[in-house]
Amino acid sequence: xxxxxxxxxxxxxxxxxxxxxxxxxxxxxxxxxxxxxxxxxxxxxxxxxxxxxxxxxxxxxxxxxxxxxxxxxxxxxxxxxxxxxxxxxxxxxxxxxxxxxxxxxxxxxxxxxxxxxxxxxxxxxxxxxxxxxxxxxxxxxxxxxxxxxxxxxxxxxxxxxxxxxxxxxxxxxxxxxxxxxxxxxxxxxxxxxxxxxxxxxxxxxxxxxxxxxxxxxxxxxxxxxxxx
Numbered sequence: 001x002x003x004x005x006x007x008x009x010x011x012x013x014x015x016x017x018x019x020x021x022x023x024x025x026x027x028x029x030x031x032x033x034x035x036x037x038x039x040x041x042x043x044x045x046x047x048x049x050x051x052x053x054x055x056x057x058x059x060x061x062x063x064x065x066x067x068x069x070x071x072x073x074x075x076x077x078x079x080x081x082x083x084x085x086x087x088x089x090x091x092x093x094x095x096x097x098x099x100x101x102x103x104x105x106x107x108x109x110x111x112x113x114x115x116x117x118x119x120x121x122x123x124x125x126x127x128x129x130x131x132x133x134x135x136x137x138x139x140x141x142x143x144x145x146x147x148x149x150x151x152x153x154x155x156x157x158x159x160x161x162x163x164x165x166x167x168x169x170x171x172x173x174x175x176x177x178x179x180x181x182x183x184x185x186x187x188x189x190x191x192x193x194x195x196x197x198x199x200x201x202x203x204x205x206x207x208x209x210x211x212x213x214x215x216x217x218x219x220x221x222x223x224x225x226x227x228x
Contacts, residue, residue: 002025
């Protein structure tokens with residue numbers, strides 16, 4: 001996986017380090033040369049530049065990046081400008097950091113794919129979510145057990161939970177499913193919304209457009225994701 005991370009504050013730098021440790025190629029960008037120098041040995045590549053400057057940004061290999069993450073936290077204006085710039089460049093997947101509810105609404109209006117809340121979610125959690133194929137979110141209960149949200153694999157489309165035999169095959173418990181939909185914002189932009197469907201029952205029908213919430217041992221979760 002290839003990432004571009006804009007902003008090497010505590011969240012952005014920690015995320016860039018963890019993704020690099022997992023074997024991903026990461027370009028970390030910041031306007032502060034001291035930060036760029038500090039992390040050059042711990043992140044695949046570091047660059048000192050202004051990510052709100054369109055001419056400079058277009059020189060980056062953004063078309064090759066699987067995910068671009070705007071992790072700027074101190075300057076809302078720079079965060080919004082960088083987010084809008086990369087959105088206009090039509091990168092494959094765009095994640096931006098929100099500081100407060102108003103900032104989040106602005107990012108939704110721009111049309112980002114996902115929003116990060118570092119005050120609530122750790123860089124380690126985001127690194128795990130980004131590195132594991134199909135994982136939408138995760139929550140570690142201990143070193144050995146987690147709850148994850150994962151896109152329903154196509155092989156289970158139109159099956160019931162009972163027919164999927166997830167528990168028998170992988171020793172994982174399906175807690176619930178989440179339906180994904182789209183709605184328009186006040187200024188006409190489309191955004192993704194989710195609706196939890198309640199406690200799962202064996203007869204709940206699965207759809208490739210839905211999300212599974214699964215509990216189990218990390219080793220079993222990895223086996224399940226590998227088969228996907």
